[in-house]
Amino acid sequence: MALVQQIQLQREAGARDRARRLTGSPTLRVAGRRLLAAIPVLIGVTFLTFSVMSLLPNDSAQAILGLNASPSAVAALNHTLGLDQPFWQRYWHWLVNVLHGNFGTTLQGASVNHELAIHVPITMELLLYALVVSVALSVIVAALAARRPNGIADRIIAAISMLGLSTAPYAFAFLLIIVLAVKLTWFPVLSGAVAGPGSFFKNLTLPACAIGFGLFSVYTRLLRADMVDQMQREDYIVTAKAKGVPPWRVLLRHALRNSLFTLITVIGLNLGGLVGAAAIIENIFSVQGIGNDLITGISNHDVPLIEGITLVFALVTVFGNLLADLAYAVLDPRIRYGSSNS
Amino acid sequence: MLATPAAPPLPSLVSARSLRSQRIGRAVRLWVPAGILIALLGICFVLPLIITLPSSTAGDILYNNEAPFSPGHLLGTNVQGVDIFSQLVSGGQVTFEISLSVTAIGIVIGGLLGVTAGYFGGWVDAVISRVLDILLAFPALVLALVIAEGLGPSELHLIWALAVFAIPAQGRVARGATLTLRGLSYMTAARLSGTRPWRIIARHVLPNIMPGIVTFSLLGIGIVVIIEGAIDFLGYGIQLPQASWGSMITQGQNIESVQPEYVLIPSIALLITVVALNMLGDALRERWGVQ
Numbered sequence: 232m233a234l235v236q237q238i239q240l241q242r243e244a245g246a247r248d249r250a251r252r253l254t255g256s257p258t259l260r261v262a263g264r265r266l267l268a269a270i271p272v273l274i275g276v277t278f279l280t281f282s283v284m285s286l287l288p289n290d291s292a293q294a295i296l297g298l299n300a301s302p303s304a305v306a307a308l309n310h311t312l313g314l315d316q317p318f319w320q321r322y323w324h325w326l327v328n329v330l331h332g333n334f335g336t337t338l339q340g341a342s343v344n345h346e347l348a349i350h351v352p353i354t355m356e357l358l359l360y361a362l363v364v365s366v367a368l369s370v371i372v373a374a375l376a377a378r379r380p381n382g383i384a385d386r387i388i389a390a391i392s393m394l395g396l397s398t399a400p401y402a403f404a405f406l407l408i409i410v411l412a413v414k415l416t417w418f419p420v421l422s423g424a425v426a427g428p429g430s431f432f433k434n435l436t437l438p439a440c441a442i443g444f445g446l447f448s449v450y451t452r453l454l455r456a457d458m459v460d461q462m463q464r465e466d467y468i469v470t471a472k473a474k475g476v477p478p479w480r481v482l483l484r485h486a487l488r489n490s491l492f493t494l495i496t497v498i499g500l501n502l503g504g505l506v507g508a509a510a511i512i513e514n515i516f517s518v519q520g521i522g523n524d525l526i527t528g529i530s531n532h533d534v535p536l537i538e539g540i541t542l543v544f545a546l547v548t549v550f551g552n553l554l555a556d557l558a559y560a561v562l563d564p565r566i567r568y569g570s571s572n573s
Numbered sequence: 574m575l576a577t578p579a580a581p582p583l584p585s586l587v588s589a590r591s592l593r594s595q596r597i598g599r600a601v602r603l604w605v606p607a608g609i610l611i612a613l614l615g616i617c618f619v620l621p622l623i624i625t626l627p628s629s630t631a632g633d634i635l636y637n638n639e640a641p642f643s644p645g646h647l648l649g650t651n652v653q654g655v656d657i658f659s660q661l662v663s664g665g666q667v668t669f670e671i672s673l674s675v676t677a678i679g680i681v682i683g684g685l686l687g688v689t690a691g692y693f694g695g696w697v698d699a700v701i702s703r704v705l706d707i708l709l710a711f712p713a714l715v716l717a718l719v720i721a722e723g724l725g726p727s728e729l730h731l732i733w734a735l736a737v738f739a740i741p742a743q744g745r746v747a748r749g750a751t752l753t754l755r756g757l758s759y760m761t762a763a764r765l766s767g768t769r770p771w772r773i774i775a776r777h778v779l780p781n782i783m784p785g786i787v788t789f790s791l792l793g794i795g796i797v798v799i800i801e802g803a804i805d806f807l808g809y810g811i812q813l814p815q816a817s818w819g820s821m822i823t824q825g826q827n828i829e830s831v832q833p834e835y836v837l838i839p840s841i842a843l844l845i846t847v848v849a850l851n852m853l854g855d856a857l858r859e860r861w862g863v864q
Contacts, residue, residue, distance in 0.1 A: 268703065275707035283716060286723030397847035399799045401806050402822060402840035409833050507714045511803050526807065529718045541715050548710040 265556055269549045276545040277329070277538070281322045284534045294338055294532065325538065334542075335535035337528075343539040346524060351543060354509055354520035356431070361439040362498070362505075365447035370491075372447075373454035374482055380459045388451065395448030400508055404441035404515045411437060422516045438516045442508055446501075453497060457490040458482065492559065499555025503548025603860065606852035613846060617665035627656035629663035630814040641834065648838055651824065657835075660816035661842055667728065667817050668846070672797040674732050676790050679739030684786060687744035688774055691751025702748070705741040713738030713800065721809035731810055735797055746789045750782035784861040791854035795847040802843055818843050 293305055309315045313324060328335060334343035376388040412420045422434040462468055462482070471481045510522025517523065521540055528536040620626075637654035648657040683705075690701035717734035724730055754760055754777075763773045804810040805819025813820060818839040825835030857863075 268706070271703055272706045272710055275703070276710045279707060279711050280715070283719050286719055288723065393848060393851060394844075397795065397844055397851050399802050399840065399843050399847075401803055401819075402836070402843060405822065405826060405836045405840070409836070503710060503712070507712050510714055511807065514807065525715065526718070529715070529722055532722070537715065537719070541712060544712045544715070545710040549706075552706075 262553075262557055265553045269553060272549055273542075273545060274326075277326065277542060278322065280538050280541045280545075281318075281325065284537065285318065287532050287534065325535075329542070334539040337536045338531060338533045343535050346536060347521070347539055347543060350519060350521040350524045353518060354506070354513070354522060357435050357438055357513070357518060357520060358442070358505055358509055360431075360435055361443035361446060364439065365443040366450060366494070366498070369447050369450035369454060370487070373451045373458065373490075374487060376451070376455045377458035377462065377486070378478070378482060380462075385455070388455070392448035392451045392455075395444045396452065398444065400441050400445055401511050401515060403444055404437070404512055407437050407440055408515075420516075422518045435518070438512050438518055441512045441515075442505070445508070446505075449501075450494060450497070454487075454490050454494055457493050458486040461486045461489060495558045496555040499551045499553075499558060502551030503544065506544050506547050599856070599860065602852065603856040606849040606856065609845065609849040610853065613665065613849070614669065617662050617669060621662060626659045626662060629655065629659035629816050631655065649834070651835060655816075657821075657838060660821055661818070661839065663815070664811075664817040664821060664839065665842065665846075667811055667815070668798055668801060671728060671732055671735070671801050672794045675735040675739050675797045675801075676794050678732070678736040679743040679793065680786060680790060682736075683740040683743030683745075684747045686740070687747025687749075688751050688778055688782070690744070691748040691755065692770065692774055692778060694755075698748075701744070705744045705748075708737055708741040709745070711737070714804070717800075717804050718807070718809045721804070726809055726812050728811065731801065731804065735800065738800075739793060739797065742793060743786065743789070747782060747786060750785045751778055754778055754781055784857070784863045788854045788858045788861070788863050791850050791857070795850040795854075798843065798847055798850075 293300065296304055296308060306315070313321060316324070325335065332344070334347065336342055337346060372388055376385040379385060408420055412418050418433060418437045422438060465486075468481060468485055471485050472478075476484075506522065509520060510525055512518070513520045513523040514526055521543060525537065525540045527533075528540065637650055639650040639654075641649040641657075643649055648661065650656055651660070686701050686705065690698040690705075713735060716737055717731060720730045720734045760773065760777060763777055768776075801810065802817070802819035802822070805817040806823050808820070808823065810819060811817040821839035822836055825832075825837075825839070
């Protein structure tokens with residue numbers, strides 16, 4: 232009896248083990264859990280957007296038909312657009328359409344999908360440009376600063392990054408325009424359409440600088456603090472130094488490599504805010520990106536357009552967070568995901 | 574959140590002189606930015622009570638475009654003849670009122686949610702965390718602009734719109750800090766001796782997460798100052814003729830190539846405020862050993 236029970240217990244334990252091995256990869260488990268958690272967040276954001284949009288006056292039909300339209304014509308158009316339906320029905324209708332990949336039509340009659348397809352790549356180009364340059368620069372500069380903490384280079388870099396952290400991007404954008412566009416005329420004041428690499432650099436360099444200065448400062452401060460911290464307390468640094476690895480190599484191969492994980496996490500977490508910053512900068516330089524589109528959409532009360540763009544913002548934020556978590560789980564084996572903190 | 578500060582070097586190895594210079598350096602890093610902030614607050618809120626400044630909303634068109642340091646106008650006048658220093662002071666009042674109230678709302682509501690989530694864990698944590706995630710993924714700029722467009726722009730609307738962005742940020746910080754405390758032995762001791770949860774939170778959790786929240790809030794105030802300026806700058810915040818730093822930059826934008834000082838003066842005010850806030854945050858973080 233006891234033996235049968237024992238065998239059964241062992242079998243159950245074996246089944247549990249197999250199940251655990253299948254679902255056992257911590258990375259996959261984290262990925263799955265995060266993806267599931269992202270669904271209610273995205274639904275929540277769309278619902279919130281929809282509720283907030285009801286603050287705008289319901290004048291889409293009037294705006295399309297013009298001020299002289301008769302009330303009956305306005306009512307008829309409201310009916311065709313579905314604007315006379317109750318809130319819940321409109322939201323449900325929109326959600327079903329979005330799940331089918333249809334974001335609706337703007338007030339001008341263009342499809343929101345089309346608008347997004349035109350404007351999203353421009354914003355992505357701009358952000359990627361700013362991101363790549365600021366990450367590359369901050370890695371070099373932070374390594375320089377961390378080589379001799381409190382040395383001259385470190386102090387200068389600390390001052391510059393404090394300045395970048397505290398500068399309002401729009402104010403910095405004007406400084407760039409005054410100096411580089413108006414006085415030196417190296418770059419155009421307003422960015423034109425991008426066609427080919429030459430015009431890419433000509434048109435997007437100033438906006439990318441305006442966005443990138445802040446990013447560069449945040450990343451530099453982060454990397455420098457992390458590297459100095461490691462150099463002072465981690466055992467593997469002591470080991471590396473003790474076995475005669477040259478200081479530069481210790482800094483780059485042992486400290487920087489670990490700090491990059493932290494950097495990737497922060498980049499992922501900040502992606503959402505980045506899109507918001509792009510809106511203002513695009514507006515200043517009249518870059519025809521999604522942020523500029525958003526501001527036009529809000530002043531025109533173009534509800535479907537605003538909803539589409541907000542959804543893109545939310546998607547970027549949610550997947551940025553997801554990527555940050557995954558990068559952490561994949562790159563840093565020290566991270567153990569317990570069941571208690573998710 | 575609270576980490577043990579790095580162990581100080583053995584006393585015998587450090588000379589008294591370098592110890593003293595370290596102490597002086599720490600005091601300077603703390604009190605210089607604090608002094609600048611106190612001075613800015615004094616200029617914005619106390620100075621107008623002591624001396625009568627020229628009007629910040631209306632000016633004499635005969636005395637427009639006066640250069641800085643001209644008689645009667647410390648920083649000169651703008652195109653409409655409005656005194657720029659008065660505009661700066663009035664814009665500073667708005668900026669500080671908004672950023673301080675937004676951060677206060679964020680600390681109270683976000684902190685409460687975060688501590689509750691971190692302390693109780695389980696489904697309470699899951700629900701609160703998702704709500705915070707939703708607020709975090711919702712762009713603050715969209716909310717602020719839509720509220721201004723739909724309900725009309727005003728200082729109060731701006732405060733609530735920006736609070737929606739401050740609440741989840743503070744909530745995340747408070748939750749993370751509470752989580753690191755949860756397993757500590759004094760928490761277990763308090764629980765085992767039958768202390769009620771709310772009392773544990775008030776007596777043991779809050780005092781210990783405060784340093785992290787305060788340093789984060791100083792950075793947060795700086796961010797709110799910049800975002801508030803951005804909304805004014807786009808024309809959806811404080812409305813003319815009331816002055817704000819953001820709208821001063823916008824107005825200066827039209828004549829920036831001729832007279833860059835119209836853009837530079839409010840930008841520098843903004844920069845000094847945010848630098849002081851960030852440096853104070855850094856100094857307090859160093860002093861309290863917050864990561």
